[in-house]
Amino acid sequence: MNQKNTIGIVKSKQFKSVSPLVLQNGETLDEYELTYETYGTLSKKKDNAILVCHALSGDHHLAGKYTKKDKYPGWWDTLIGPNKPLNTNKFFVIGVNNLGGCSGSTGPKTINKKTKAPWGAKFPIVTVEDWVNSQNALLDNLGITQLAGVLGGSLGGMQALQWAIQFPNKIRHAIVIASAPNLTAQNIAFNEVARQSIITDPDFNKGNYYQNHTKPKRGLRIARMLGHITYLSDDVMGTKFGRKLTNNKIGYNLKTEFEIESYLNYQGDKFAKEFDANTYLRMTKALDYFDPGNGKIKQLSKVFKKIKAKFLVISFSSDWRFTSERSKSIVKALLDNNVEVSYADIAAASGHDAFLMSNPKYHSILETYFQKLLRKS
Amino acid sequence: MNQKNTIGIVKSKQFKSVSPLVLQNGETLDEYELTYETYGTLSKKKDNAILVCHALSGDHHLAGKYTKKDKYPGWWDTLIGPNKPLNTNKFFVIGVNNLGGCSGSTGPKTINKKTKAPWGAKFPIVTVEDWVNSQNALLDNLGITQLAGVLGGSLGGMQALQWAIQFPNKIRHAIVIASAPNLTAQNIAFNEVARQSIITDPDFNKGNYYQNHTKPKRGLRIARMLGHITYLSDDVMGTKFGRKLTNNKIGYNLKTEFEIESYLNYQGDKFAKEFDANTYLRMTKALDYFDPGNGKIKQLSKVFKKIKAKFLVISFSSDWRFTSERSKSIVKALLDNNVEVSYADIAAASGHDAFLMSNPKYHSILETYFQKLLRKS
Numbered sequence: 001m002n003q004k005n006t007i008g009i010v011k012s013k014q015f016k017s018v019s020p021l022v023l024q025n026g027e028t029l030d031e032y033e034l035t036y037e038t039y040g041t042l043s044k045k046k047d048n049a050i051l052v053c054h055a056l057s058g059d060h061h062l063a064g065k066y067t068k069k070d071k072y073p074g075w076w077d078t079l080i081g082p083n084k085p086l087n088t089n090k091f092f093v094i095g096v097n098n099l100g101g102c103s104g105s106t107g108p109k110t111i112n113k114k115t116k117a118p119w120g121a122k123f124p125i126v127t128v129e130d131w132v133n134s135q136n137a138l139l140d141n142l143g144i145t146q147l148a149g150v151l152g153g154s155l156g157g158m159q160a161l162q163w164a165i166q167f168p169n170k171i172r173h174a175i176v177i178a179s180a181p182n183l184t185a186q187n188i189a190f191n192e193v194a195r196q197s198i199i200t201d202p203d204f205n206k207g208n209y210y211q212n213h214t215k216p217k218r219g220l221r222i223a224r225m226l227g228h229i230t231y232l233s234d235d236v237m238g239t240k241f242g243r244k245l246t247n248n249k250i251g252y253n254l255k256t257e258f259e260i261e262s263y264l265n266y267q268g269d270k271f272a273k274e275f276d277a278n279t280y281l282r283m284t285k286a287l288d289y290f291d292p293g294n295g296k297i298k299q300l301s302k303v304f305k306k307i308k309a310k311f312l313v314i315s316f317s318s319d320w321r322f323t324s325e326r327s328k329s330i331v332k333a334l335l336d337n338n339v340e341v342s343y344a345d346i347a348a349a350s351g352h353d354a355f356l357m358s359n360p361k362y363h364s365i366l367e368t369y370f371q372k373l374l375r376k377s
Numbered sequence: 378m379n380q381k382n383t384i385g386i387v388k389s390k391q392f393k394s395v396s397p398l399v400l401q402n403g404e405t406l407d408e409y410e411l412t413y414e415t416y417g418t419l420s421k422k423k424d425n426a427i428l429v430c431h432a433l434s435g436d437h438h439l440a441g442k443y444t445k446k447d448k449y450p451g452w453w454d455t456l457i458g459p460n461k462p463l464n465t466n467k468f469f470v471i472g473v474n475n476l477g478g479c480s481g482s483t484g485p486k487t488i489n490k491k492t493k494a495p496w497g498a499k500f501p502i503v504t505v506e507d508w509v510n511s512q513n514a515l516l517d518n519l520g521i522t523q524l525a526g527v528l529g530g531s532l533g534g535m536q537a538l539q540w541a542i543q544f545p546n547k548i549r550h551a552i553v554i555a556s557a558p559n560l561t562a563q564n565i566a567f568n569e570v571a572r573q574s575i576i577t578d579p580d581f582n583k584g585n586y587y588q589n590h591t592k593p594k595r596g597l598r599i600a601r602m603l604g605h606i607t608y609l610s611d612d613v614m615g616t617k618f619g620r621k622l623t624n625n626k627i628g629y630n631l632k633t634e635f636e637i638e639s640y641l642n643y644q645g646d647k648f649a650k651e652f653d654a655n656t657y658l659r660m661t662k663a664l665d666y667f668d669p670g671n672g673k674i675k676q677l678s679k680v681f682k683k684i685k686a687k688f689l690v691i692s693f694s695s696d697w698r699f700t701s702e703r704s705k706s707i708v709k710a711l712l713d714n715n716v717e718v719s720y721a722d723i724a725a726a727s728g729h730d731a732f733l734m735s736n737p738k739y740h741s742i743l744e745t746y747f748q749k750l751l752r753k754s
Contacts, residue, residue: 025629125629185614185637186606192638193602196645199631200595202579207631218577222599225570229563234697237562243672250666252402252502254576254584254658258665260562261569268573281631288635289627295620320611320697 005082006073010064012037012104015138021099024127031113034138035097035104036060039080040088042142048374049092049144051135052076053152053159056227056283057275059103062095063088078358085367090374091148099134100126100282108278109210121207125282128155128162128290135159136167149173149373153355154322155283158290161330164309165292173373175366177314178355180326181300181333182291187321190230191284194223198277207278220277221268228267233318233351297329301336311341312369314362316354342369382459383450387441389414389481392515398476401504408490411515412474412481413437416457417465419519425751426469426521428512429453430529430536433604433660434652436480439472440465455735462744467751468525476511477503477659485655486587498584502659505532505539505667512536513544526550526750530732531699532660535667538707541686542669550750552743554691555732557703558677558710559668564698567607568661571600575654584655597654598645605644610695610728674706678713688718689746691739693731719746 015034022028037060042049052062054075063080065073080086080093097105100123108123115122139147150160150171157179164174183191201219203209209216232240241260256262293300311334315327324345334341346362348354354362392411399405414437419426429439431452440457442450457463457470474482477500485500492499516524527537527548534556541551560568578596580586586593609617618637633639670677688711692704701722711718723739725731731739 125631182620184611185618185620185635186609186611188620188635189602189606189614189637189641192633192635192641193599193606195631196602196642197574197599200598221577222570222574225566225573226603229566229570232563234561234563237566241562243559243562243565243668252662254502254572254662256569258562258565258569260566264566264569265573285629285631291620 004084006077007039007064007081007088009068010037010039010061010066010074012060014104015141017134017137018141019137021130021134021137023124023130025124027124029099029106029124032099032106032134033104034099034106034134035101036138037062037074037095039063039093040091042092042144046144047146047148048090049094049139049142049147050086051094051096051139051147051150051163052080053131053135053150053156054095054098055152055154055156056287057271057280058156059101060095060097060105061103062093075356079363079366085363086151086370091370094138094142096135096138098126098131098283100124100279102276102279107276108207108282109276118210120210120278123278123282125285127286128158129166131159131286132162132166135163136170139170145170147171149175149370151175151177152179153177154179154352155287158287162290162292164307164311165303168306168308171309173312174309175312175314175369176327176330178316178319178322178327178352179330180322181293181330182295183288184326188288190226191288194226195281195284197222197226198281204277207281209277215272216277217272220275220280221272223280224271224275225264225268228264230321231351231353233320233349235318236349236351239349293333297333300329300333304333304337304339307334307337307339309339311339312365313341313343314355314365315345316348316351317345318349319352319354321352381461383454384416384441384458384465386445387414387416387438387443387451389437391481392518394511394514395518396514398507398511398514400501400507402501404501406476406483406501409476409483409511410481411476411483411511412478413515414439414451414472416440416470417468419469419521423521424523424525425467426471426516426519426524427463428471428473428516428524428527428540429457430508430512430527430533431472431475432529432531432533433664434648434657435533436478437472437474437482438480439470452733456740456743462740463528463747468747471515471519473512473515475503475508475660477501477656479653479656484653485584485659486653495587497587497655500655500659502662504663505535506543508536508663509539509543512540513547516547522547524548526552526747528552528554529556530554531556531729532664535664539667539669541684541688542680545683545685548686550689551686552689552691552746553704553707555693555696555699555704555729556707557699558670558707559672560665561703565665567603568665571603572658572661574599574603575658581654584658586654592649593654594649597652597657598649600657601648601652602641602645605641607698608728608730610697610726612695613726613728616726670710674710677706677710681710681714681716684711684714684716686716688716689742690718690720691732691742692722693725693728693739694722695726696729696731698729
């Protein structure tokens with residue numbers, strides 16, 4: 001058996017647009033950049049490329065480290081690497097920071113060349129469709145005319161799905177994990193509370209906070225704490241934290257007392273330092289807007305008529321943010337159109353976060369699928 | 378059949394403590410007041426009193442109106458009144474604003490006689506046990522030596538449970554609805570996000586905001602919006618709001634666009650005007666701390682040994698804040714001690730909020746139970 005290795009030291013690259021991008025909101029971005037990373041080697045036929053799309057707070061750094069000193073590798077390092085389920089000895093894997101992001105791609109904190117100031121509030125609200133168009137421009141630049149597959153979890157899964165709709169001839173496989181054909185009212189509700197906590201932070205300054213050298217850290221912190229609750233299942237929170245106290249006794253004050261509080265505050269603080277609030281707002285809006293079937297199951301089946309890709313759909317039993325039922329509605333609409341689809345509902349306790357973890361059954365399904373994909377392509 | 382009537386015009390009363398209250402945190406309140414309301418007539422034997430305990434944001438105003446012009450009656454008017462399930466022609470019903478509240482009882486916004494300033498941050502963190510002790514002082518004052526029953530939903534149900542533990546001889550029946558023997562890690566997590574949104578609001582001023590004539594409205598608003606998500610089920614949100622837009626089209630901006638957003642913002646704004654943030658913080662802490670079994674099922678059974686009251690426990694199928702499983706664990710610990718307990722899990726779509734609604738099956742079970750209670754008492 002081959003040894004599984006990390007990809008080692010990696011370096012991100014910059015793609016500069018060669019033509020303007022017309023956005024769904026009607027605006028046009030005259031120029032933009034996308035930060036991306038690639039792993040493995042593009043085949044001579046350029047037919048082994050897998051695009052990996054990120055979720056709400058992800059980025060292009062999927063695997064490996066930038067320096068040996070880095071504490072953590074890329075966010076999907078357990079999945080992607082030499083002889084890993086997504087085997088970089090066989091596939092050419094691409095990670096892109098989405099347009100509007102804050103990890104290198106053009107976004108709200110980027111300097112707008114026209115005004116010589118950060119875009120801030122004026123950076124458009126981009127959509128999943130816009131991302132797919134911009135990713136397509138990058139692929140054109142790399143000379144890739146057809147992707148072996150697009151893979152993504154959560155919001156990343158929505159991008160994989162949209163790729164199959166938007167460019168049916170340019171994608172052979174879509175791997176849609178812990179995702180949904182649109183958000184439910186409850187999903188939108190959580191996003192709105194996150195947004196309101198950012199927007200009403202006095203340091204938000206209507207989105208133009210870069211000039212003041214401030215950041216709406218308080219709001220972003222609350223948004224992230226809330227996010228983390230929805231990423232975990234009630235059960236796994238019970239097992240991990242339960243009612244454990246950090247200090248063994250109740251203090252009858254408003255300080256952090258339970259371990260779960262400590263965990264959330266830590267996550268919130270960390271995120272508020274690293275991430276950009278304007279990007280967070282835009283990512284949640286892209287989630288809210290995504291709705292290829294316009295809220296109707298029948299309409300979804302109609303839209304799926306044009307799909308030519310084959311599908312792997314995966315959900316997790318304890319994911320209450322994007323339930324298994326939501327994945328099944330994607331599968332149903334695919335089957336309505338005789339699309340070849342494999343579906344697995346993985347028994348996992350970790351909730352929505354399960355898609356980032358290396359559950360053996362989950363990873364073995366992905367590995368098998370990628371091997372099959374290799375044989376066919 | 379008797380006609381069901383509202384209780385009509387009601388008036389709240391004020392109870393002034395006659396002796397100091399030693400709190401669980403070790404402090405002593407030398408004096409305090411409780412605002413309360415009563416409905417119906419106390420029998421000569423003083424044996425027909427039902428104490429109704431309120432939840433997080435409730436108060437003593439259970440039924441009727443203060444003036445004919447009031448838009449809404451008390452919060453449990455559908456349940457309590459002449460010939461209603463809790464029949465005020467038969468029972469003497471008492472509603473109390475909890476200590477630390479903001480509807481008349483001594484709390485953070487009350488003037489502390491010693492300092493001649495509002496208590497603010499110095500108002501102690503009170504517990505369910507403290508509330509039961511203070512409610513007991515009120516009952517002593519009313520000359521009631523034994524309650525026919527204590528009724529409450531959610532945090533109110535915890536008080537009913539605690540009454541049965543703390544004063545086993547003073548309560549004949551406990552009616553515990555949509556409640557739990559303690560909070561889960563997820564419950565605490567939601568409370569902590571709510572607290573952090575208040576505490577980090579620049580207008581919070583460490584809890585001493587009354588002097589500045591400010592209120593941490595932003596934080597309280599976020600807390601309430603989040604609360605409302607947990608009060609409703611995913612399903613009922615889907616039915617009520619779904620993905621409906623307020624303006625029929627997407628605006629590609631950060632304004633309120635979906636009806637669910639509009640609903641949450643309205644609820645948040647309303648609550649932030651009316652409620653006191655310091656009280657909200659204390660109510661969530663009382664929830665977090667409540668844990669008669671110290672987190673252990675076996676310990677709960679042991680604590681329940683002293684219970685003499687009979688129980689009615691009710692849960693709702695779609696309540697994910699306090700699931701049916703949580704109610705069943707109360708029932709289990711009661712049965713371990715041969716306590717007479719009736720249990721109903723009501724099929725209802727509304728989530729945790731179902732306990733405030735007039736689902737016919739739910740109200741008919743309560744009505745039957747109260748009638749039985751009357752025969753026995």
